Amino acid sequence: MHCLSLRLAEQYLVNAAARSFLPPPEHASRLTNNSYLHVALVTDNILAAAVVVSSMLTSCDDAENIVFHIITDKKTYTLMHTWFALHSVFPAILEVRGLHQFNSPPDEDVVIMDTVEELHQSSYTYRYYRGVAEEYRRLSALKPSTFSLVNYLRIHLPELERVIFLDDDVVVQRDLTSLWHLDLHGLVMGAVSSQECNHGLCIGKTFNDYMNVSNPLISSSSLDLQRTQCAWLEGMNIFDLRAWRKNNITRTYQRWLKLNHESGFTLWPMGSLPPALLAFRGQVLPIDLSWLLSGLGWQMPDH
Incomplete structure (x- = not known):
């Protein structure tokens, strides 16, 4: 990965094609045209993004109808742009945007920076979290994805x-x-649930596996969470962004991030999924299990 980054950086400097517009200006209007199928990836992994994009293009019936939105951080932006400028997805189109390039209204910028600020503060606090009883939990969470x-x-x-x-x-x-x-049906998200429909059992994790459901901050809220309630699976989700904004999902997510930090991480070990489970509570439509085979690559399927 280090060598790839060096080679892409070199290409960006010496190859004009690596600096070409993504998408070409004549197709830029498709980025905000809701009649196209829009796919979003948020990643700093160039090869992983390439696999997602190429596999979708291989599997789709109409590539011309697809618009990819890849969001990455500032340090990866140039390299990600170079890769996709040199590896065309045409007739689909693709944009790469770094966080530093977001040209959002001032109020939207504030919302984004609230997330960034809370993550930075929580990361600092959690990395130096002390307590013998919590040592295993602390170490298990010290992986790059937790703080990315x-x-x-x-x-x-x-x-x-x-x-x-x-x-x-x-x-x-x-x-x-x-x-x-x-x-x-008016809900914010469609997601595969980890519940086995025929038997009402979880084939994946429950809410209790992700968070301390008995904590008063959670149990005394209006969420009415059950320990054995099946969590939905992230990784492949369909979002109605109008319903998202109407239900103030982003601010709810940020509020739970802050509460967990202020509680000394007693609600859950630091991670991005638990606050999402709470923010989308009551706004998830279960979709067919066949849409997502979870864990392939690190656990064997039953069949």
């Missing part, structure tokens, strides 16, 4: 009406058009 800014920026998605969000460890194996047109 891009994992938290997924709560800030493009100003569109609808978007399919994909994690950067996803390999697309089927056309996603029917998912794009899925009726969410």
